[in-house]
Amino acid sequence: MEEYVGELWHKLVTRAADKEHEDAVVRLDEISKTAAIFFRALGGDAGLNLSASPATRHGARRRWMQRLATTGDRVELSWRDGETLRLPEHIGLFSERSLNRDLYLWLVALSAADVDENLPWIIRNQAATQLTLERFAGLVPRYNRLLEATLALRPLPEKLPTAEAAQENSIRQALQNPGSVDVLPYSKTPFHPVALWSHPAPPINANANVTTNNGAPETVSPDKPDAAKSRRKHAAERTDMPDGKDGFLMMFRAESLFSWTEYIKVNRPQDEEDDLESAAQAAEDMDNMTVARDSETSAAKLRFDLDLPPAGEDDAPLGEGVSLPEWDYKKQLLQPDYCRLQEVVAQQTEACELPAQLRRTAKRLRSQFQALAPARTWLKGQQEGEDIDLDAWVRQEADLLSGTHPDNRGVYRAQVNQQRDLACLLLADLSLSTDAYASDNARVIDVIRDSLFLFSEALSATGDRFAMYGFSSLKRSNVRFNHLKTFDERYDTNVRGRIQAIKPGYYTRMGAAIRHASTLLAAQPQRQRLLLLLTDGKPNDLDRYEGRYGIEDTRMALHEARQLGLRPFCVTIDIEANEYLPHLFGAGGFAVIRKPEDLPKELPLLYAQMTR
Amino acid sequence: MENHPFYQAQGSEIELFERAWRNRLPLLIKGPTGCGKTRFVAHMAAKLNLPLYTVACHDDLTAADLVGRHLILDGQTVWSDGPLTRAVREGGICYLDEVVEARKDTTVVLHPLADDRRILPIDRTGEQLVAPASFMLVVSYNPGYQNFLKGMKPSTRQRFISLAFDFPPAKQEEAILVGETGIDEMTAKRLVSIANAFRALRDHDLEEVASTRLLVYAATLIKDGCDPTLACRSALVETLTDDPETAVALREVIDATFGR
Known part of the structure; x- marks a missing residue:
């Protein structure tokens, strides 16, 4: 009973205290694509990701009701680091929806301004504001509207103690006359967050102690965030891996020993891991997820604990293996012989016929595709x-x-x-993420399998030359390239057997797989050569092949493919693909299939459109 | 002079064109759509006072379309010169626009004209024309199209001197808009800043970027009294993209420039 009353009380107070205008809230999801293009158009770095920022504690005064409800002590602000532009997950600051939307776009415009990152926060923001308003004079009326609304929400200086009032006054002045304030007066209480500016102290400091490792920044965000969950990325704060010898650590942290916010060793003992849900909830509530840096990212570690399939025991290696280079965007350098790729073929597969449930569709596709065949x-x-x-x-x-x-x-x-002068190589992503369920009764891998079947049926009707391979990877020394059908093989029961036998592998080192596939395809004499990539997510691997590093390497591999005269095209079922695929494949170079279960039917049709 | 088509030089291309013409060298111009290639050639033809024969190349263009063919008239066959032959006879400029669109074997007829022989053998009539000193061959193409099927035969390409065009720097592009349409400098400046924002999206969100020609269209609409935002939407945004979300973002850029 006590609990029940407590809950009611909590609800009541929270509702009263929450200043957000629920009906005017604009979410990042609604606006992300617009925001991303807007950012790039205004001169922002095209390689940056867009992501929701976690709320951070601002420490400023709250209204008594908010204090009572223990809400309002956190705020979502925007900032930018090496590979991500972070924006609030939702904005409901103002009562008008259009103002909230404008605030998003304003933050994007501000982040696109090229100002020295090392300037003090208050000067940097004023400079960015000035620069943005100068370059895009049309934003002035909008800025003024936002300014007016923002000022109305800020605490009145008259009601604050002297030091805080001085600080508040300077902030107000800097907002009204950007460029007129040189220094922020000191006050013990932090100032009220400034919604129009970027984050004063982004939780991740790119120059801190990240440099001690390989030099690649990593985010904690897992490769496939629990899809529907949230786009929010938790800022990772680097701390040194405690070795247990440092007794002082406890002393300093004594007051918050039990707080979730503090250091968590990611490879937690097993019994805690059972309670994943509450851990996730706790993670949501955290300001900083502190991650120890011991050669592997937390994301990698978490995934590492997952059940891996047996190491492809019935896959036999084919040939010697190939050394392939990899692109390091930080060094702007192609590292030669960086990856080892091994072609493998499934052993002990049984030759089989087309699965019964696909026969009808296959028949229809065949008759459709015969129209495409030699005109x-x-x-x-x-x-x-x-x-x-x-x-x-x-x-x-x-x-x-x-x-x-x-x-x-x-x-x-x-x-x-007349011959259709065309060769197509289909490269399917067989990473572990394909083990996820795509719909109620099919895993992604099943959808991919069906797609491969129907694709083969359709293509053998046209008479186009085609090959099919799958790929997965486990760090750079072990990129597996599954042999399904070569260009010279007929599409027969053995090939079907191999398709039937595909199963989720490890991770997705896309660059290496694309490079090898390009070599195979470039050897074909046909005039049109299509490199078709079938995937369900971003490039990633256990080592630093994540985030921007992976994206940039893939981009480079695709660039090389184009130079060989190949035409890369990507078909994906990743609903967030719009964030990174344009960067890789260009606006017209990919297709996103919203409903994975449609992939088997859509893929051949896409092929028909592309090659008509 | 008054009748010359307006052309704002970007660099030394006028001088180079004149030198090429004086020294009887064929010229290849490459650059993105709508950056002024065709206008440049028209301007130069007028400046040098030469007749200009323009051929818009396409897939089905045959050698006969360039050189000429026999027609049946009143039961008789009559030879009819193609644009290339006519330009050679008259000593004018023959301009093949988007030459990569023509099949590679078609452009082979250009070979004897494009090297030091400067001759055009017409096998159908048994004639062999020698190009007069004032004849000039100019071809152009847009390297931006990712069209791996097409491309010039290296042996054709090697016969030309090449001139690369790109969109002019902001100041010059503003001058072009003012010169072409007579709009005020402030509007010209804004239009160019929008175009440059869109150009940052090349290969990423947009397949083709805003050309100078599209800016001229937008400026023309504005000069005619059209609301600038509306003019930009119809001349730039809707022309460049079919994707609704991209269009929204592009409109935001326009609003960020013209205000809302």
Whole structure:
């Protein structure tokens, strides 16, 4: 009973205290694509991700009701680091929806301004504001509207103690006349957060002690965040891995020993891990997730604990393996022989026929695709044919009349089959994430399997040359390239058997797989060569192949493929693909299938559209 | 002079064109859509007082379309010159626009004209034309299209001197808008800043970026009294993208420039 009353009380107070205007809230999800393009158009770095920022404790005064409800002590602000532009997950600061939306766009515009990151916070924000308003004068009326609304929400200086009042006054002045304040007066109580500016002290400091490792920044965000959960990234704060010898650590942290906010060793003992849900909840409530840095990211560690499939015991290696380079965007350097790729083929597969549930669709696709197959065209100037070639006849007559020797070409037109001059290599992502459920009764891997079947059916109807491979990786020394069908093989029961046998592997080192596939495809003599990538997420691997590093390496691999005269195209079922695929494949170079279960049907149709 | 099509030089291309013409060298111009390639050639033809024959190349363009063909008229066959032959006979400029669109074997007829022989053999009539000193061959293409099927044969390409065009620097582009449409400098400046914002999206969100030509269209609408935001939306945003979300973002850029 006590608990029940307590809960009611909590609800009541929270509702009264929460200043957010629920009906005017704008969420990042609604606006992310617009915001990303807006950011790039205003000159922002095209390689940055967009992500929701975690709320951070601002420490400023709260209204008594908020204090009572223990809410309002956290605020979501925006900031930018090496690979991410962070924006609040939702904005409900103002009562008008349009103002909240404008605030988003304003924060984006501000982040795109090129100002020295090392300037003090207050100067940097004023400079960015000035620069933005100067470059995009049309933002001035909007800024003024936002300013007015923001000032109305800020505490009145008259009601604050002297030191705080001085600070508040400078902030107000800096907002109203950007560039006029050089220094922020000191006050013991932190100031009220400034919604129009970027975060004063972004929780991650790129230059802190990250440099001690390989130099690649990593985020804690797992590769596939519990899809529907949230786009929010928790800022990771680096602390040194405690070795247990440092007794002082306890002393300093004594007052918050039991707080979730403090150091958690990510490889927690097993009994705690059972309670994943509450751990996740706790993580949501945290300001900083502190992650120890001992050669692996927490994301990697968490995943490492998952059940891995047996190490492909029935896959036999094919050939020696290939050394492949990898692109390091930080060094702007192609590291030669960095990855080891091994072609493998599944052993002990049983030759099989097309699964029964696919037969009807396959039949329909076959008849559709036969229309694409070798089109009949007219050849002119033939010695014999079905029709008179008037052009040739006129030319011959003219030659005769003009007295020149008539060339002995025929005056008939003939109908022949013309070859489609096309080769396609399909590369399927077989990483562990494909083990997830795509719908109620099918895993992603099942969807991919069906897609491969139907794709093969359709392509064998057109007569186009095609090959199929799968890939997964376990760090750079072990990139597995599953042999499904080579260009020279017929699509037969053995190939079907291999498709039937595909199963989720490890991680997704996309760059290496693309490089090897490019080499295979480039060896084909056809004029049009299509490299089709089928995937369910971003490139990632256990080592630093994550986030921007992986994206940039993949981008480089695709660039190399284009230089070889190949045409890469990506088909994905990752609903967040719009955030990074344009960077990799260009605006017209990919397709997102919203409903994974549609993939098997959509894939052949996409192919038909692309090659028509 | 008054009748010359307006052209704002970006660099030394006018001088280079004149030198090429004087020294009988064929010229290849490459650059993105709507950056002024065609206008430049028209301007130069007018400046040098030469007849200009423009051929917009396409897939089905045959050698006969360039050189000429026999037609049947009143039961007689009559030879009819193609644009290339006519330009050679008259000593004018023959301009092949988007030459990569033509099939590679078609452009082979250009070979004897494009090297030091400067001849055009017409096998149908048995003629062999020698190009007069004033004849000039100019071809252009847009390297931006990711069209791996097409491209110039290296042996064709090697016969030209090349000139790379790009969108002009902001100041010059503003001058072009003012010169072309007569709008005020402030509006020109804003239009160019919008275009440059859009150009940052090349290969990423947009397949093709805002060309100078599109800016001229927008400026023309504005000069005609159209609301600037509306003009930009129809001349730039809707022309460049079909994707609704991208369009929203592009409109935001316009609002950020013209105010709302």
